[in-house]
Amino acid sequence: MLPARKWKRQALRQFCYDKRTQPDQWKCCGTLYDSKASLGRHIHQHHPQDLLQLEQQLAAQHDLHDTQSVPSNQNLYGRRVEKGSSDAIDLTCACDPEQSRVILFYQYTKIDDPNRLAEQHGKFCGPAGWDLTGKVRISHEGVNATLAGSSSNIESYMTWYECTQQLTWKTRSRDSFFKPSIGCRHVFDSLSIKWVDEICPLGQPSITLANVLQSSATGHSTHKLSPQQFHTMITAGQDHDDLLLLDTRNYYESKIGRFKGAVTPAIRKFSVFPSFTDRHRADWNGKTILTYCTGGIRCEKATAYLRSALSEDTKVYMLEGGIHEYLNWIETQPEIQDPLWQGKNYVFDARQRLGPPSLGVISHCQACRQPWDKYRKCDTPMCHLLVLVCDSCFQPGQCFCCHECQRSTSSPCQCERDRKAKELAM
Numbered sequence: 001m002l003p004a005r006k007w008k009r010q011a012l013r014q015f016c017y018d019k020r021t022q023p024d025q026w027k028c029c030g031t032l033y034d035s036k037a038s039l040g041r042h043i044h045q046h047h048p049q050d051l052l053q054l055e056q057q058l059a060a061q062h063d064l065h066d067t068q069s070v071p072s073n074q075n076l077y078g079r080r081v082e083k084g085s086s087d088a089i090d091l092t093c094a095c096d097p098e099q100s101r102v103i104l105f106y107q108y109t110k111i112d113d114p115n116r117l118a119e120q121h122g123k124f125c126g127p128a129g130w131d132l133t134g135k136v137r138i139s140h141e142g143v144n145a146t147l148a149g150s151s152s153n154i155e156s157y158m159t160w161y162e163c164t165q166q167l168t169w170k171t172r173s174r175d176s177f178f179k180p181s182i183g184c185r186h187v188f189d190s191l192s193i194k195w196v197d198e199i200c201p202l203g204q205p206s207i208t209l210a211n212v213l214q215s216s217a218t219g220h221s222t223h224k225l226s227p228q229q230f231h232t233m234i235t236a237g238q239d240h241d242d243l244l245l246l247d248t249r250n251y252y253e254s255k256i257g258r259f260k261g262a263v264t265p266a267i268r269k270f271s272v273f274p275s276f277t278d279r280h281r282a283d284w285n286g287k288t289i290l291t292y293c294t295g296g297i298r299c300e301k302a303t304a305y306l307r308s309a310l311s312e313d314t315k316v317y318m319l320e321g322g323i324h325e326y327l328n329w330i331e332t333q334p335e336i337q338d339p340l341w342q343g344k345n346y347v348f349d350a351r352q353r354l355g356p357p358s359l360g361v362i363s364h365c366q367a368c369r370q371p372w373d374k375y376r377k378c379d380t381p382m383c384h385l386l387v388l389v390c391d392s393c394f395q396p397g398q399c400f401c402c403h404e405c406q407r408s409t410s411s412p413c414q415c416e417r418d419r420k421a422k423e424l425a426m
């Protein structure tokens with residue numbers, strides 16, 4: 001078989017797999033399909049670009065795997081885990097952590113000319129400018145960015161961004177918007193700036209920027225809770241079964257850190273959150289739902305979807321600033337003996353996880369079961385699953401997500417099929 005043909009088939013298979021909502025049912029663009037053939041026709045007709053992109057991704061992943069079995073940034077950081085030590089990161093690069101910063105922010109706002117804003121980012125943030133690394137996603141609905149660089153260049157970027165977007169800090173602080181954390185430009189391989197359809201892909205044409213902004217536009221921004229309000233509401237409602245704490249992130253994120261008692265969907269990407277919600281409509285109607293994610297961007301869309309999908313008497317709130325802001329707040333509250341959060345906040349860069357070591361390790365090495373929360377990638381080409389294997393159990397080239405993946409390269413492998421079954425059964 002020609003390689004190109006192989007990626008095409010694999011891409012179609014994966015696309016269908018991701019759209020499955022029941023053993024014999026698939027959902028795409030809001031429509032249900034009862035056979036793979038009918039879904040296939042829809043995909044070829046309406047998603048040729050997505051399919052091509054997936055195909056290229058698969059081929060690129062495979063090439064990457066051939067040239068380097070361990071991603072170059074994988075072992076950049078070690079972390080001191082002694083209890084009570086500060087949240088220091090041991091850098092193996094020459095950067096001074098005190099002189100470097102990583103920021104993570106989003107803004108839902110109408111962008112008239114995404115292309116122009118993307119070009120400006122390229123010009124100012126590139127090597128000839130502030131020399132930042134990271135990812136910037138820009139669309140007509142706003143900006144989603146995580147950037148790293150020297151503290152002074154990050155400072156210049158923030159000032160420039162505030163200026164271009166005319167941001168003022170009346171209702172929230174600058175830090176709670178940009179969410180700075182320790183880390184240098186090497187936490188990302190490069191700088192990637194893209195003009196995209198959605199800054200946070202939910203894949204629901206019915207949820208627009210207007211839905212996301214609705215509450216602020218009408219002056220009811222009360223559905224956003226500060227860390228303190230969030231904490232108080234959970235503490236007060238802990239014994240009530242009409243309170244639902246809902247994690248809107250993916251399974252590998254909640255696996256290493258979550259709020260106690262939260263529902264943690266076994267989903268692998270945010271775009272299946274709506275079908276997860278649809279399956280729970282009956283139990284969730286009328287409840288008080290508190291959602292949270294890393295920094296808030298997913299909850300903005302998740303809460304918009306929940307409000308549109310659930311009955312009117314359902315109360316939907318989100319944690320503003322996400323886990324990131326909750327962890328910052330909890331550090332200023334030494335009198336709180338029992339933080340509701342446990343484990344680490346997963347982040348999508350080489351640091352992988354943030355948070356004070358005192359909040360523990362809640363996951364385990366899949367080989368020896370000792371507490372462990374640092375992911376590696378499965379060594380099987382084509383399999384991009386994250387694996388928790390500790391340093392003692394780790395053998396280069398022998399790190400697999402499951403036995404089946406070790407023996408054959410046909411995807412999805414056993415552990416991924418188990419995960420999907422769990423997602424559908426939850």
Ligand SMILES: [Zn+2]
Pocket residue numbers: 028029042046047
């Ligand atoms: Zn579709």
Ligand SMILES: [Zn+2]
Pocket residue numbers: 091093094095184185186187
């Ligand atoms: Zn560095």
Ligand SMILES: [Zn+2]
Pocket residue numbers: 365366367368369370389390391392393394
């Ligand atoms: Zn181990």
Ligand SMILES: [Zn+2]
Pocket residue numbers: 378379380383384385400401402405406413
């Ligand atoms: Zn695997």
Ligand SMILES: [Zn+2]
Pocket residue numbers: 385401402403404405413414415416
């Ligand atoms: Zn597996």
